[in-house]
Amino acid sequence: MQLDLYRVFYVTAMEKNFSKAAKKLYITQPSVSHAIKQLEESLGIQLFVRTSKGVTMTHEGETLFGYISPAFGLIDNAERKISEIKSLKCGHVTIGGSDSTCKHFLLPHIQTFQDMFPEIQIKLQHGSTPKILDKLTKGLIDIGVIHLPIDHSQITLTEFLSISSTFIVGEKYKNLANNHLSLEEMLNYPIISFSETSSSRRFLNQLFQKQGLNVKPDIEVGSVELLIECAKIGMGIAFVTKELVLKELSEGELFEVCLNEKIENRKIGLITRKEIPLSVAANKFIKHLVEISH
Template sequence: MQLQQLSYFLAVARAQHFTRAADTLGVAQPSLSKQIRVLETELGAELFSRARGNITLTPAGEALLPLATRILADVDSARLEVQELAGLRRGRVRLGATPSLCSSLLADALRRYHDAYPGIRLLVEEGGSRDLVRQLTRGELDLALVILPLADDTPLATTPILREDLMVAARIDDTSLPDRPHLRITDLRDRPLVMFRQGYDIREATISACRQSGFEPRFAVEGGEMDAVLRFVEVGLGVAVVPSTVLAGRPGLRGIPLSGERTPHRPGSTEHGLHRIVALAHRKDVARTHASAAFQATLETFLHEAADTDTLPPGVNSLLPPLHRSRRDA
């Protein structure tokens, strides 16, 4: 049984005439009659009574009529729904992002996307990079803004988009820190740290950097999310290593850039600011939806414009390749 045959059947049932039905469909009458006969053979029953040219439905035809009507209506609904999804009139995007991005750049990019595609439902999951990678791998997210590098065996494709400087967040009135424009990891030795919960990449990066510098970090409190960590620093529980973007709107805190250690065995080595790379990730083995592809395009355009107008937050740099001039002017 084919959809075309059901369509021919409905046309004949409504017109009660083979030639008029063929004219309505724009097909040759012999072709229509042949398809009706094939359908009757498939079903094992005649659908029309053809006595003296008077076309009426048989009991089998009466039974098929509502079913065929519903089947073709469902096909039309499916076609319309897919066209709406393809045309970005409806759908959803499940996006994961780190708290530093949720509280800064991401909000503006989401607003732009929502204005362009108001029918797309946005679901945002905030969490540490490791948690987001796990959720993305399980298929619980469509896209995620994660921190590189990822494990070699990850099934994710990544596009680096931003570099965030890392800072030591301290109370604005904390005078115990060295009076230098940059701090080193070793300046955190024996200093109480406010530490993120398990799952935050910055937790592992901070602990690893401390151990590579020859000491074990000391925690005043650990286990918080981003807002909690910053609040703990504000009340004087300790200092924290955070991305530069989260310090905006925190007048009670100041950020001191965190530098890497010199490498003595490398001639001419110098200190460089510590940073992390943010990438947009998706599953390699899952086809991208139109809605998620449109979000990536919107985000990249937003970041290009922010970089061109120098409106990226302090300590943040775009890693996207420059747009071709003709594309940018289009």
């Protein structure tokens, strides 16, 4: 209650008029007069002197105003900042994902988001799925973008994209694109894949295991770019996300190996911390991603 009285005093001192103060505070003029009287009685001093144009502060009133003005100024600034955050005139979002995910699936959408909300700062952090999960649970990122499936009790999951996987070769093994191969026949050729800790590698292992086969890639790489280059120069058959090599396939730099069986599509999901609300900016960004993907 006392803080409310000081707020009435502060606004009245700024406006130098009871009527104007009442209008700004959304209360009646008698309520302003009553609040000032209460504060004066509580402090045992007179704070204002009435004039023909309004009110002026007494010496004691000016002293009190000098002390409380910075506090209410900070509150006013805080309210303005919150208003800017709500209207997306400021804020930041930190997103984590693998290098290829960020480059191929996130950057185009980040650009369209920043075109709409240029004041929002977007930060990117890269890493493997375990690292992204660790960063998320520690509060170092707001949103993680990872390959599914994932089972983690502390996260909320939203499906983002559906992607397809395929095997590709360069000119050296171009003949494999003309024939339908089984997974077992494919083991007769060098296999290029990501490292064993990657979600892509786990998916590859599961694909062969369903046929009772065990795959041991001859070449392991750490980036999509290196995997593509290895395939181009004829080092073997590379397992890759098809959407990442559409350009090379259309231009005849790479060739898709035909399999006897269909490879199920994979999912990319957006993860956030469970029971921890997103900031206004982060919530708007994740809605932007979901809307675009659908």
